[in-house]
Amino acid sequence: MIVLEKRPQPSRGWSYAAPVLAVVLTMVVGGILFAALGKNPVTVIRTIFLDPLFSEFAWFYRPQLLIKGAPLVLIAIGLSFGFRAGIWNIGAEGQYIIGALCGAGVGLAFYPMETRLVFPLMILAGAFGGWVWAMIPGVLKVKFGTNEILVSLMLVYVAESLLAAMALGPMKNPEGMGFPGSRNLAQYPSAANLELFAGTGMHWGVVFALIAVIFAYIALAKHTFGFHVRLAGQAPRAARFAGVNPGRLILICMGLSGALAGMAGLFEVAGPAGQVTIDFNVGYGFTAIIVAFLGRLHPVGILLAGGLMALTYIGGGIAQSNLGLPAAAISLLQGMLLFFLLAVDVLTHYRVRFAARKVA
Amino acid sequence: MTETLLALEGLTKAYPGVVANRNVSFSIGRGEIHALLGENGAGKSTLVKTIYGLVKPDSGSMILNGATFAPADPGAARRAGVAMVFQHFSLFDAMTVAENIVLGMDIPPSPRAIAGEVKRVSHLYGLPLDPDRIVGDLSAGERQRVEIIRCLLQDPKLLIMDEPTSVLTPQEVDILFTTLRKLSAEGTAILYISHKLGEIAALCDTATVLRQGQVVGTCDPRQTAPREMAELMVGTVLQSPVRATRPEGPILLALRSLTAPAPQQFGTALKGIDLIVRGGEVVGIGGVAGNGQDELVAALSGEMSVDDGMVLLADVPVGRAPVNARRAAGLLCGPEERLGHAAAPDMTLTENALMTGVARKELANHGFLRWPAARDFAKEIIAAFDVRTPGPENTARSLSGGNLQKFVIGREIMQDPKVLVVNQPTWGVDAAAAAAIRQALLTLADQGVAVVVISQDLDELMEVSDRFCALTDGRLSPSRPARGLTVDEIGMMLGGAHDLEAPHLGASGSTDERLASHMKQDTRP
Structure with a gap:
């Protein structure tokens, strides 16, 4: 009989080993899945996890790693504060879209004026848009006790509808010959979020993601705010006793995650995507939830997890085009990663014993 | 002692990292009230769970009525005549007494059929209980009666009671003891688990003391000094708290008609609480849990905001101040x-x-x-x-x-701190730690700090406090000097008869009048 026994202290070793074990288990079970689909599992796993970094076309894929990883890390860092405090913002995707719309809106409003002020203003507008969108579930929760999970999630679909309306209506490129979608911001120098060093994939979003990681690390380890966030998540009554105002904490955490998601959206729309289109969002806001947990809600962990998740995006893309793997298989792989992580997490808090059933 | 009912022979039960029971042997006679004494973690719970069939011993055996007794589950133990009243009740609030009793039975009759039986047994043992009442409306003492009657209906030979008095007022304790003595006289053995030595001396015939899983002594509690038993239990010599006479200090904490609605659905509203605490004194607040203790502490700590003038810290209103501002000003809570x-x-x-x-x-x-x-x-x-x-x-x-x-x-x-408020400071704490905590509170008062101790443990309150008040249903009684207060008087205060010294002040007496009488009592001669 297998017995789970609660550890007096969470195991430090397992809390580091669990993500690694989860990745290995995902590869194994994913491999079985690919084998069942009639593919050579070793080839598929190698294509997804290694080819983006080491194949002969790696020079093309490596910059992609930064481009895909940056929004994931930026959003996940914001989410991690709320998740630690037990505030579940599931609607980062919506905040990402609204941030992109607001940021792009500012950029398009200034077109074709060339001034250095445009891009910083767009960043502010992007952050503001995301913040406002996240404040809706935040304020509703504080004032009326609504469930922030449902409200933030539902607002994603509102945001998607708004995006479609914008791409087809007010933001449509007047010189676009009737095609849906805005002007291409990447071709408007003052508003473009271009590569800072050619060929590296390094754009302003990457810079902001790294800054966010550093700030999050300091806040969590050294600042009262981070301490209160952790306290509120682990023992809400103790947090109140320590002087945490729960309502204010909800608003701060929701606002912070919204603002960072909004910024991520702006960097995407002004750079890699270039324009507001109907299907501009590709699910970064949802994948960031996996990234946040895979990274143990720890800033450095999130950085690594963001990289790994970006890898599966790129590798999945290669596997799709080269090996004819269905797109759903990649999503499944990403889901499996979170599933195994949560499962393996049991080992951090519990010790497994194989005890023989005793005879009375 | 009369003939042996249950004999335990070398019971040993080990959990990973700790031996809960090591070679425990003792026996309980028919009709005997046997106390099981020990600190938290001494192995009392494991032992009674073994007898009740919830835990299987690693080694050792039990003999009940001359036959080997190894219950596979509590059902088997019940059939063999062992019943147990747990410290935490297992009752459904939304159901009636009769329905709850039927639910606990192995072969349930209809609730209607059981009602008469409940009335008969409750009458027989002096435990008044109406089978048709909803359990949610009952007091803790009445709920315990439901559990006891549920056990008595099985006609047990051995009744195990785990810390039964922790939720009772002194009057309810008296009723319980009368019942237990009657049961004992009829031949039912009782295994009584407690760490309250006074009760054990009043009730029990024999006491077995456990320490770190082992039996360290057996004694007659009526012949043994409580202090001796306590030292047997703890294994060291106990220091009883030292109380110095302290000079009267300035008023550090004042509550003026502290009123607040219940913060949650099952909370208690605070109703016009008046209290004055001076530097250098310990005020004890007694009462059964759930009568506003948590709410009072929340109103003092700042977790619950009240009107500014309701809480005065050294004459400064702090009723609206947030938690850390109150801490900074010197009002600390536990x-x-x-x-x-x-x-x-x-x-x-x-x-x-x-x-x-x-x-x-x-x-x-x-x-x-x-x-x-x-x-x-x-x-x-x-x-x-x-x-x-x-x-x-x-x-x-x-x-x-x-x-x-x-x-x-x-x-x-x-x-x-300038003012320290603690709620149940020694709840679930072993005797040595409890003594250390009480001593620390008294030392603090010696240094001129105003101390408020909220507790269900009346012995503790009598030991540390200078003045005593009772908290019932969100109302605080006027305070009385703790010295010389009898158990009966405390019981009356806890029962809600607040105006002991001023019977002319009826419930209709104005707040001002009550405050005036309150102030009179607060000013010491």
Whole structure:
């Protein structure tokens, strides 16, 4: 009989080993899945996890790693504060879209004026848009006790509808010959979020993601705010006793995650995507939830997890085009990663014993 | 002693890392009231669970009525004539007494059929109980009666009672003891688990003392001094708290008609609480849990905001002030629940020291935490209060109840409070730690601090307090000097008969009048 026994202290070793074990288990079970689909599992796993970094076309894929990883890390860092405090913002995707719309809106409003002020203003507008969108579930929760999970999630679909309306209506490129979608911001120098060093994939979003990681690390380890966030998540009554105002904490955490998601959206729309289109969002806001947990809600962990998740995006893309793997298989792989992580997490808090059933 | 009912022979039960029972042997006679004494973690629970069929011993045997007794589950134990009343009731609030009793039976009759039986048994044993009442409306004492009657209907030979008096008022305790004596006279043996030595001396024929899983002594509690039993239980010589006569200090804490609605659905509203506490005195507030204790502490700590003038700290209104502002001003609190309220279970002791110490100990600089200072503060608490832990980097959860309680109370005391309010400071704490905590509270009062101790343990309140008040249903009785207060008087106060000294003041007496009489009592001769 297998017995789970609660550890007096969470195991430090397992809390580091669990993500690694989860990745290995995902590869194994994913491999079985690919084998069942009639593919050579070793080839598929190698294509997804290694080819983006080491194949002969790696020079093309490596910059992609930064481009895909940056929004994931930026959003996940914001989410991690709320998740630690037990505030579940599931609607980062919506905040990402609204941030992109607001940021792009500012950029398009200034077109074709060339001034250095445009891009910083767009960043502010992007952050503001995301913040406002996240404040809706935040304020509703504080004032009326609504469930922030449902409200933030539902607002994603509102945001998607708004995006479609914008791409087809007010933001449509007047010189676009009737095609849906805005002007291409990447071709408007003052508003473009271009590569800072050619060929590296390094754009302003990457810079902001790294800054966010550093700030999050300091806040969590050294600042009262981070301490209160952790306290509120682990023992809400103790947090109140320590002087945490729960309502204010909800608003701060929701606002912070919204603002960072909004910024991520702006960097995407002004750079890699270039324009507001109907299907501009590709699910970064949802994948960031996996990234946040895979990274143990720890800033450095999130950085690594963001990289790994970006890898599966790129590798999945290669596997799709080269090996004819269905797109759903990649999503499944990403889901499996979170599933195994949560499962393996049991080992951090519990010790497994194989005890023989005793005879009375 | 009469013939043996149950004999335990060398019972041993080990859990990973701890031996809960080591070679425990003793026997209980027919009709005997047998006390099982021991500190928390001495192995009392494991032992009674073994007898009740919830735990299987690693080795050893039991003989019941001359036959080998090895119950596979509680059902088997019940069929053999062993019944148990747990410390925590297992009743459904929304159902009637009769329905609850039927639910616990192995072969249930209809609730209607059982009603007559309940009436008969409750009448027979002096435990008045209406089978048609909803359990949710019953007091803790009445709920316990439901559990007892449920057991009695099975006609048990051995009744196990786990800390039965912790939720009862003194009057209810008397009723319970009468019942138990009657049962004993009829030949039912009772295994009575408690750490309240006074009760055991009043009730029990024999006491078996457990320490660290082993039987360390058997005695006749009526012949043995309580102190001797306590020392047997703890294994060391106990220091009883020293009370010095203290000079009367200035008024440090004043509550003026403190009124607040219940914060949650099952909370208690505070109704016009008046209290004055001077520096250098300990005011004890007694009452059964759930009568507004948590709410009162929340209103004092700042977790619940009230009107500004309702709470005065050294004449400064702080009723609206947030938690840390009150701490900074010197009003510190120790809530009842250790894990999850006073301390965060999965955080280290350093982090827990920081939790309330940040304001008064200057553990943060412009919001940036001073971890080394926090660690030093935690170490100071650990050293000053003899907290047994490998170090400040261990989690709060890894400490035993007594050690964690010493830590959280010590954390407040080490911050040099002006007023300290503690709720159930020794709840679930072993005798040695409890004595240390009480002594620390008295020492604090000697230094001129105003101390308020809220507790269900009347012995504790009598030991530490200068004045005593009772909290019932959110109302606080006027205070009376603790010295010379009889158990009966306390019982009356707890029962809600507040105006003991001023019977002419009916319930219709104006607040001013009551306040006036209250003030009169607060001013000491």
